[in-house]
Amino acid sequence: MNATQLLRFAELKVRTDRKLCDIPSTVRDMILPEIANTLSGRAYILVNGPLPSDSELIAEIWVTPRGLDIRAILAQQLDRDQEEEVTNRSKVLDEMAKLPKAQRISAARAAGLVNG
Numbered sequence: 001m002n003a004t005q006l007l008r009f010a011e012l013k014v015r016t017d018r019k020l021c022d023i024p025s026t027v028r029d030m031i032l033p034e035i036a037n038t039l040s041g042r043a044y045i046l047v048n049g050p051l052p053s054d055s056e057l058i059a060e061i062w063v064t065p066r067g068l069d070i071r072a073i074l075a076q077q078l079d080r081d082q083e084e085e086v087t088n089r090s091k092v093l094d095e096m097a098k099l100p101k102a103q104r105i106s107a108a109r110a111a112g113l114v115n116g
Contacts, residue, residue, distance in 0.1 A: 001045070008045045009036065012057065019054045027070060034064045 001009065020028050035041040038060035043049030052060075054072045061067050096107045108114040 005045050009041075012041055012044065012052075015054055016057055016061070019058055023074070027074065031061060031067060031070055034061045034066050037064045037066075 012035045016032060016035060017028055019032070023031075030043060035057065036050075038051035038057060039104065040056055040060055044051055061073055082092070092111055096104050096111075105114065
């Protein structure tokens with residue numbers, strides 16, 4: 001790539017990085033190079049095509065082979081986190097069930113399960 005193309009690529013990376021701020025930075029580092037594998041990204045970088053909208057570019061990134069793989073990994077991680085949260089909450093509830101009523105209420109408040 002020449003200097004102009006590198007600047008255009010960098011511009012798209014920065015814009016996309018800002019929109020993907022809710023995704024961990026290590027994942028963003030893996031997905032941002034995919035801009036060059038999208039139709040709108042390639043058109044803008046290589047042949048001076050129109051500047052793609054952020055949502056258009058991100059949608060194209062997620063349907064690249066690497067984007068699909070990363071999306072599947074993120075979904076698996078979310079499922080694991082949710083399962084872990086349910087398991088931890090069950091353990092807390094089991095422990096609280098063994099306590100006398102007054103201590104159970106205090107423990108529930110401390111755990112954020114009861115208002116008051």
